[in-house]
Amino acid sequence: MKGVVVKVLAGVFTVRTKNGIYECTVRGKLKLDDYPVVGDFVTLEESNSHWVIKEILPRKNLLDRPRIANVDQLFIFMSSIAPEPNNYLIDRLSVLGEYWRLETVIGFNKTDLKKSDLADIYRSIGYxxxxxxxxxDQDLSEITNLLNGKTTVLAGPSGVGKTTFINKLLGEDRETAPVSEKTRRGRHTTRVVELLALPNSGYIADTPGFSRLDVFIDNSSQLADYFLETKGTTCRFQDCLHLKEPGCNVRENMPEIRYESYVKLLKEIEEMRPW
Ligand SMILES: Nc1nc2c(ncn2[C@@H]2O[C@H](COP(=O)(O)OP(=O)(O)OP(=O)(O)O)[C@@H](O)[C@H]2O)c(=O)[nH]1
Ligand SMILES: [Zn+2]
Known part of the structure; x- marks a missing residue:
C-alpha cells in the first residue's frame, strides 16, 4: 500500500493512503538520514498486526528546518497591515523559493483594513x-485552484491570518484526527509540521519556523540568481557582486527595496562564513 507521510511525532509516522489514515512505525534501526519525513511518499506493509513503513520513494526535494519532502509550492503569506508586511522577510523567503525551485506565490491578507503597498512591486517582478x-466573504477560488493537486508550504509571520486561511480552506472537510491523537495540543500551539489534505486534492502545511530559515547559499556570487527579476540577465562584469560597479545591469533590474534586501542578505551570508 502506498501513502504520504503527513505527520511525524515521537516515532509515530502518520500516513495518509487511499484507504484512510494509518499510524506506522519504521522497520528496525535506521540511520537518522533514512527516516521518513513529512511529505515522503512511502510504501506500507502490515507486520504483527501493525503497519510499518517499508520503503521511502525517491524525493523530489527535501527542505530542512522544517524537514519536509516533495514540496511543490511556497505560499508567502503576509497581511497588508496588522502586522505590517515585512519586505525583507518576503525577499528571503522568495530567495528560498527560488533556491528550492518551488513555485512561489505571495498573498496579502486583510485588505479590508488597508490596500497592500507591496503587491504591485512583487507583481512587476513576475510573482x-x-x-x-x-x-x-471573498471568493478565494483563484487561490484554491492554485493549491489543487500540489503540496504547498505556507510561510509568514504570526498574526497575518494563516490559521484563519487554513480553516477556511478545509471548512467542513476538515479531517478529525485518529483517536490516539485526541489528546494532542491544538494546531494553534502545535510546533510540528503537518500536511493537511485539501478538499479536492493536494496538501498544505503551515510551517512554524520557516520564516526563520537561514539562507544557506554558500557562494555569495550566486545570490543574485535567486532574485527572480535577474533571471536571464547576465552581468557584464566578471565576478560581480552587483554592489558598486556602475553600469551593472543586474543591479539595474532590481527594484530599490529588493536591492536593499539583496545587499542585506549578501552581508548576512558573508558573516555566516567561517573563513
Ligand atoms: N481585519 C482582518 N482581520 C483578520 C483577517 N484575517 C484574519 N484576521 C484576524 O487576524 C488575527 C490573526 O489571525 P490568525 O489566523 O490566528 O493568524 P496566524 O497567521 O495563524 O497567526 P499565528 O497562529 O500566530 O501563526 C485573528 O484575530 C484573525 O481574526 C482579515 O482579513 N481582516
Ligand atoms: Zn553586476
Missing amino acids: KVFEFSLAK
Whole structure:
C-alpha cells in the first residue's frame, strides 16, 4: 500500500493512503538520514498486526528546518497591515523559493483594513500576487485552484491570518484526527509540521519556523540568481557582486527595496562564513 507521510511525532509516522489514515512505525534501526519525513511518499506493509513503513520513494526535494519532502509550492503569506508586511522577510523567503525551485506565490491578507503597498512591486517582478480579506466573504477560488493537486508550504509571520486561511480552506472537510491523537495540543500551539489534505486534492502545511530559515547559499556570487527579476540577465562584469560597479545591469533590474534586501542578505551570508 502506498501513502504520504503527513505527520511525524515521537516515532509515530502518520500516513495518509487511499484507504484512510494509518499510524506506522519504521522497520528496525535506521540511520537518522533514512527516516521518513513529512511529505515522503512511502510504501506500507502490515507486520504483527501493525503497519510499518517499508520503503521511502525517491524525493523530489527535501527542505530542512522544517524537514519536509516533495514540496511543490511556497505560499508567502503576509497581511497588508496588522502586522505590517515585512519586505525583507518576503525577499528571503522568495530567495528560498527560488533556491528550492518551488513555485512561489505571495498573498496579502486583510485588505479590508488597508490596500497592500507591496503587491504591485512583487507583481512587476513576475510573482503571482493575491490580495484578499479573509474577514470578508471573498471568493478565494483563484487561490484554491492554485493549491489543487500540489503540496504547498505556507510561510509568514504570526498574526497575518494563516490559521484563519487554513480553516477556511478545509471548512467542513476538515479531517478529525485518529483517536490516539485526541489528546494532542491544538494546531494553534502545535510546533510540528503537518500536511493537511485539501478538499479536492493536494496538501498544505503551515510551517512554524520557516520564516526563520537561514539562507544557506554558500557562494555569495550566486545570490543574485535567486532574485527572480535577474533571471536571464547576465552581468557584464566578471565576478560581480552587483554592489558598486556602475553600469551593472543586474543591479539595474532590481527594484530599490529588493536591492536593499539583496545587499542585506549578501552581508548576512558573508558573516555566516567561517573563513
Ligand atoms: N481585519 C482582518 N482581520 C483578520 C483577517 N484575517 C484574519 N484576521 C484576524 O487576524 C488575527 C490573526 O489571525 P490568525 O489566523 O490566528 O493568524 P496566524 O497567521 O495563524 O497567526 P499565528 O497562529 O500566530 O501563526 C485573528 O484575530 C484573525 O481574526 C482579515 O482579513 N481582516
Ligand atoms: Zn553586476
